[in-house]
Amino acid sequence: MTQTSHEEVRIGVYICHCGSNIAGTVDVAEVSRWAGLLPNVVASHDYKFMCSSLGQELIEKDIQENGVNRVVVASCSPHLHEPTFRNACARAGLNPYLFEMANIREQDSWVTVDKGEATKKAQALVAAAVGRVAHQQPLNSLFVPINPDVLVVGGGITGIQATLEIANSGRHVYLIEREPSIGGHMAQFDKTFPTLDCSACILTPKMFDAGNHKNVTMLTWSEVEKVEGYIGNFTVTIRKKARYIDVDLCTGCGVCQEKCPKKVIDDVFEAGLGYRKAVYTPFPQAVPKYPVIDRVNCTFFQKGTCKACEKFCPTGAIKFDQADEVITVTVGNIILATGFDLFDARKIPQYGYGRLANVFTSLEFERLTNAAGPTGGKVVMRDGVTVPKTVGIIHCVGSRDKNYNNYCSAICCMQSLKFAHLVKEKTGAEVYQFYIDMRTPAKAYDEFYQRIIHEDVHFVRGKVAEVTDAARNPGEEGKLIIQVEDTLVGKQRRIPVDMVVLSAGLEARADAKEVALKFGISCSADKWFIEKHPKLDPVATMTDGVFVAGACQGPKDIPASVAQGAAAAARVLSIIGQGEIEIEASTAIVDELACVGCKECITTCPYQAIEFLEDKQKAHVIEALCKGCGTCVGACLSKSISLRHFTDDQLVAEMIGAMWTMKQFERAELEAQNA
């Protein structure tokens, strides 16, 4: 790699004491002295706290007054202070990419016992950084203009929140939802913990706002097919599935649903407990108000006759010949709020769901207690009439269980407590809570827990082994028996109940991986979308311009989801506000003279960031798409593609610096032994 400028390399090296964090183990003065002898090093200092303003000034002064044009700071992890020192360099007029850091705290002084060894390791790491920095090149960031329109994927509460935040600020939002209506899981709930607000009462106005906002284009019954482009510049292809309803003519009067002769078990919204028609809106408050025709169940589509809906529709809005429509929209940012799936309780056969009639899932229970639900809010057993006298609520079903999901689903404790309260309130039944640990860490949550304790609910700490209807004594006849080890008393217990509610955990959407691939982001092993940083950047992803919010990123309750929706909106608005955005400077670049056009880099790039220039028969990196992972470099046999700031020269020089030092010490030791 040719050096762009032929100016002499003059390196300044700064060894940080970090109080005694480093200096207590590493002989910093010796490292500094020794570094001063390395090739191209013109200044070498050690200082108490390099990250302090005085420490930074040391660097700035050397750059400005002593002609230092490469800087090495040996201190803590670059993840902590690389930006700090890069800024210091920039302030002094040095390109920040001419800076390199040696990590002699986290990776040396804190982990090495022997002081002599720690000093030697520090020397090797400094020599490595010195070797590397000599090969570093100034980099300038690329700026791309931001298309102010935004795509929000998922019309649950998170997506609605994000949509409204952005739309209210005057930016246009495309809100896309694959079900016929927005609302998501929250629309299915009756009450929300810990305040026991009516879910519909707080959600419906927001749905309405989103659906009728002048800055929102709502695309329900639609799915994203393809995403191309990069931050500021995405082109999204969307399939609007045929509703078989002309929405321009439909008034949402509901006559079609009334007249439709075909009843279908509604296992989406009603969790299988209720019915809908073949033409339907999922629930009365649906937004938009237009129904869809369920082609699979529609008699006309299946048998060619019926058309009852068409006959009765007062506006002639039924259109059996409607086809899917594929549209493209261009947006600058994308928020994914695709939510979660409920753990399928059938996977734990010993809990009996699907086999034992009166074992319910949490979602089924939500529908049971919902006044708009199939039982009108009555808590009854599967026969639809019997009110249970005892109810067992089992926590952590499919969560905190190494056989299924290791993680805690975050909402089940509170949800189960809510259920207990509702059962008590509606039936007065005995309620047992079977829990592993009670986790109620948010505002007013523990208070709710305390309240439920005082509502005479039985708490049994222990993982339920089995739910069975095999009675061992007459008292158990006709009951569901919950077999559990009560770890508080250290005893096996069998508790007969009438009804069992399984507080099923949350899981990533079944198609999360495909969706991630579509949007160029990653999934963790349990398929939750990965945020850029779990603490400091929780809604961004590694793909600039693509954000995640709500339960698609990990189990979350409503307040957290709403907060994330708003947070993602804020991030997006901040980007839009910048007008243009700086993208990763460490991107790959193709040496066209060397490139032989074999397309291996194109195949291997995880971001489709490399295109093939047909006219030149060469590969070409779309810088705005490149994330700087360097996978292409690892694949290119002719080394025609390189990654800026992680070039082969730089990495080899770094490695040689460390190896050279180790070999020097080894030789010195050998000579000392021989002498």
Next chain:
Amino acid sequence: MTNSFPDLEEAQVILITGSNTTEQHPIIATRLIKLQDKGAKIIVIDPRYTQIAQIADIYLRQKPGTDLAWFNGLMHVILRDNLANQDFIKERTEGFEELKAKVADYTPERVEEITGIPAEKLVEVAHLYAKAERSAIFYCMGITQHTTGVQHVWQCANLAMLTGHIGRPGTGVNPLRGQNNVQGACDMGGLPNVFPAYQPVTKDDAREKFQQAWGVEKLPAEVGMTIMEMMHGLENGKVKAMWVMGENPSLSDPDINHVNKALQAAEFLIVQDVFLSETAQLAHVVLPAASYAEKDGTFSNTERRVQRVRKAIEPLYGSKSDMEIICLVARKMGARGFDFETPQQVMAEINQLTPSYGGITYERLEELGALIWPCPNGEHPGTPFLHKDKFARGLGLFHAIDHQPPAEEPDEEYPFILTTGRIMFHYHTGTMTRRIEKLDREVPTCVIEINPADASRIGLNGKNKVRLQSRRGELIAEAKTTERVDPGVVFMPFHFVEAAANILTNPALDPVAKIPEYKVCAVRVELAE
């Protein structure tokens, strides 16, 4: 070479000396190495521990310039231990008694003192070479480029004759010719003393034959000048004009400061070459020549194998083949006998006048691929090995030779011995190979070799620059430390104009062959910065 590759496959012992074979004659080297798989033993005697030395079964390292001594030592042991081939000596040679007397003094111990070769190793080699049924000697410039170069060659012959390892397949004395057609240039009379096929210019019948054939009244009868004499001639005014065809003495000759002065003194210097070589830059007329790929002709390799060169493309950039240029000039000067259209016609004339090439016609080459001379007529199959039943002069003559030191030995002022040579990736003065990207990338510039002990003594740390000085000049080059050379010895390739080894080399000549002592001169080595 007395022998050719196919028959050399039968060798059981291969003694290589003064040849960095893997780098200078890579394909010969690998052919020899492959014989190891069939059980052959390779012995290498060389001051540098080269790749072939590393591969060898036995490697002996002598001090540069002490070859006469170890040859005598080998022969001493062979005679002492009754390993000589007495029948061969009796029937085929003369001068044996003098030789015997001479080598009597060269006990292995004494040889060890002179050469540094351990006595027991010398004995081992002597036994191995002598006892094998078929042993072959290979040598190259490491043997010849000395003031005692001819004597070295005689020593090779002595050794081969003493043991009868000559005149049969798998034996012989096999010089490896450095350049692609150095054999042919000699065969064709590109020498001051002979016509083609080594017919002496001093012999009346030879001159008459050529006078008649070429249609000239009188051909000169005195031996002409050698290169070094020409250079002196230019300097002292005896030579006024010089025509250089595809050579680059400005870089290849010893003491080039002196050579360049001489060339600059020329009244008229003509250079024809493919590129503007260092010599061409001094010329009065430069004639662009076609490359090997742009012309037809023949090359004779080191085995005396005559092979075709074929035109793949027309001459580029308006260049002309050397043949066409010579003919144009000759015709312009009014000469007859230069009306050739094709090299094939020239070869027909060569067939007539050059007995050893008598049967080497283009028709036969096309049919057979190649012919090894001597090939006197159109039916002759060629001669894969020489000296089968008798030597050219009849009986083989032993030469009794004492060890003599090189012309210039290290002293306090110039404490190192400089030895020069080639490397794998370049050819001669680099005129062509340094313009081949892939070769240039491999070795872009001159790197000298120095022993680590010497390197640390002069304060060399890693790959620094060193200054080399001899009595004739100085230069700066990169240095690499390696055990390949002994302490006190530095090696340097001569391909590179920016650090031209021949600034330093000694123009002292072998009195017979007039070959300069490239392989030994005294230099000083110090840090350049």
Next chain:
Amino acid sequence: MPEPKIIGFLCNWCSYRGADTAGMARLKYPPNVKIVRVPCSGRVSPELVLRTFREGADGVMVLGCHIGDCHYSTGNHRAAKRMPVLKKVLEYSGIDPERLCVNWVSAAEGERFAKIITDFTETIRALPPLTEEMTWTKG
């Protein structure tokens, strides 16, 4: 016996942070491994590993994110495909494939990191120095 010289190529997002995590937890491990930070284990070309051996390293580590956790989505998949082949090449060349350690460490796995480093240093300690093995037998 000289101490093993080891270079570790660690991905910036998981394993390098895992090393930081080990540091923050003050876990102790041998100092032999010197870390070179790379953006992703997928960036590590076989040539880079081999050059490190050429430079005299007795062992080379390539540590990345766990499969499925790659911050570049699937960069580490490429490492998981290239590196086993490289281990085979080493094996067929007579170089102990144990000298190349390929493993996965998340940002949270300080302990795992320290254990991998300790174990690998011990593995290499049990082998002769590579430079000793890498000398020509002839001559």
Next chain:
Amino acid sequence: MEYKNVLTTCPFCGTGCGFFLQVLDGKIVGVLPDKKHPVSQGSLCVKGWNAHGFIYHEDRLKSPLIRRNGKLVEASWDEAIELVATRLGEIKAKHGPDSIALLASAKATNEENYLFQKFGRAVIGTNNIDHCARL
């Protein structure tokens, strides 16, 4: 569209390896070793493999050069040949044939070397002919 292979002999040392020059549309595009060659037996060294590498080099002399006022300047072949013939004739006439020396070439063909020494001996009338066999 034409692709052929021309068998020739390597110009880079005395071994005499054989190889094919690959000629595509009248241009040399590469070297292929000759698997049936008695010397090289299908192998080549690095120089042989790259023996075509200098042929199209931009440094190739593009026309005869004549030194005028101390500088080498381009000239026509006619001019150059005329000058060489005239000057050699003059010098021979003035200083005798032995004032002219010729360096033949270990890199040129047999035919060319033969002609060159013939020129020296028959046309100039001198035995001052040598080449760098010794170098």
Next chain:
Amino acid sequence: MDQRLEALLQTIQKVLPDVDGIIGLKVNAAGHIAPHLFRKEAPAELDGLAIWPKYPTPDTLRLIQKAHPGAKLGMVVRGCEERGVVEMFKHAQVDLSNISLIGLQCTREEAEFCRCAKPYTAHAKLTVGEPIEGVPDPVTEGFLAKTREERLEYWKEQLVRCIKCYGCRNVCPQCFCNVCALEDEKWVGTGWLPMPLPPMYHLVRSMHMTAKCVACRECEEVCPADIPMAIQYRLIAGDVKEMFGYETGVSMDEKPPQLLVLAEGEFERTGLPH
């Protein structure tokens, strides 16, 4: 004339009218054989048609196509050459849309010379000769029986002879890079013989042959030092097949596995720790 040669000639004459030329082998001079483009307009050239020794003709195709992208060509291919062409196609180095492959099935003798496991073509529509079964590769099998230490010794014995001619790379039809990593001082030290250990040239080359080597053995044939480097390429090909289910030259559209994400079960087969 040899029967097979006669049959090949007839097949070529059948194809020739429909193409611009046919790539095959020809006696060029003095009985020496090399690749050649037989042109429709010069049918007499076919008198010199030859079939052995083989040459890396996939590279000939690449050279000709680079200069004449649209040319309609026929090409005589053995099994290995066909695999070579297929792999080059996958790496966008040749375009097969205008190419008619004429498969030449190898004889037992030829297959044994190459220690070839697949001495037959699989894609060519026209074929000459009867396909035979693959033959064992005793060299590779013998190597596999060695311990690690013996392997190291073995390669040292072999590689000390390497004269860095780059012949194995030059002749390889799968080596088509403009700039070769083997020529980069950064990876392979330059200018020194024997090349220092570890044998970077051969290590890097072995890596680069992953999922590329078509087992034509041209590299071994041109090696002046007779180094049997195909042993490594062949063993690695076996591993790649085992781990990733990939075989060179088999299918036209399967991408080389090392470029792709892990498929089901592949990670387990790599033997890497979890």
